[in-house]
Amino acid sequence: MNELNTRLQGKGNFVHEMYSTVKAFRVKLKLFSRQLGQNITTHFPTLETMAPQMMSTEKYTNMISSLDNEFARRFADFQKLAAEFDILSSLFTTDFEKVPDDLQLELIDLQCDSNLKEKFQSESIDKFYASLNESKFANMRKMAMKLFVLFGSTYICEQTFSTMNINKTKQRSNLTDVHVQSLLRIFTSDMQPEFKQLVDNFDRT
Numbered sequence: 001m002n003e004l005n006t007r008l009q010g011k012g013n014f015v016h017e018m019y020s021t022v023k024a025f026r027v028k029l030k031l032f033s034r035q036l037g038q039n040i041t042t043h044f045p046t047l048e049t050m051a052p053q054m055m056s057t058e059k060y061t062n063m064i065s066s067l068d069n070e071f072a073r074r075f076a077d078f079q080k081l082a083a084e085f086d087i088l089s090s091l092f093t094t095d096f097e098k099v100p101d102d103l104q105l106e107l108i109d110l111q112c113d114s115n116l117k118e119k120f121q122s123e124s125i126d127k128f129y130a131s132l133n134e135s136k137f138a139n140m141r142k143m144a145m146k147l148f149v150l151f152g153s154t155y156i157c158e159q160t161f162s163t164m165n166i167n168k169t170k171q172r173s174n175l176t177d178v179h180v181q182s183l184l185r186i187f188t189s190d191m192q193p194e195f196k197q198l199v200d201n202f203d204r205t
Contacts, residue, residue, distance in 0.1 A: 014126070015150035016085035019078050022071065029068040036061045081147070088147055089125065092117050102139045109136065 004025050032043060036057040041047040047057070072079075087094050087103070096107040110116055120128050129144035 014148055015078070015081075016088050016147060019075070019082070019085055020089075022075055022078075026068055026071050029064050029071075033061050033064045033068070036064070084143060084147060088144060091120060103143065106137050106140045110140070 004021065035042065036044070039057055041057070044060075047060075083099075087099055087107075091107070092111050094107065096104050096111065099107055116132075119131070123131070126144075126148055129141060129148070132141050134141060
């Protein structure tokens with residue numbers, strides 16, 4: 001659970017990546033439950049140290065099954081988006097006949113473009129979709145944007161409050177809300193300033 005929690009709280013996680021992590025965790029739970037039902041304790045070293053006559057795996061099997069059911073309940077809404085997650089992350093291996101009608105022709109164009117395929121493999125997934133031609137791949141971009149706005153916010157929230165605490169000290173109590181807002185935007189954003197454009201604009205004024 002701690003490992004899962006750490007992975008989900010990482011920086012820059014999109015929902016399809018987080019869903020894959022949860023999906024893998026649930027598969028592991030099913031494996032644990034099945035193996036414990038057969039008294040196989042390979043993944044439970046503490047149980048392996050117990051004498052066979054003292055070991056009762058039934059309660060652990062029930063606990064794991066309950067945990068898996070709870071995950072299924074809590075992530076039911078994301079299960080409905082699973083097909084779109086697959087399209088988003090496996091663009092060039094997805095069967096175009098099995099995607100929604102409005103994406104089929106665009107997906108064929110994408111999969112037949114060797115330059116885009118190379119770009120998909122070398123760039124981050126969000127940058128790749130942002131670079132797609134707006135008129136040629138309008139529906140594909142629309143689907144991607146809908147999914148990209150779903151992202152893990154725990155890391156950003158913690159980073160924001162940490163930054164605010166650092167900057168709102170007694171020695172810096174004269175900072176206005178506008179100053180703090182600007183500082184938070186800088187510290188929590190990956191945007192790179194366009195210094196050349198800023199200088200050019202300044203020179204023209």
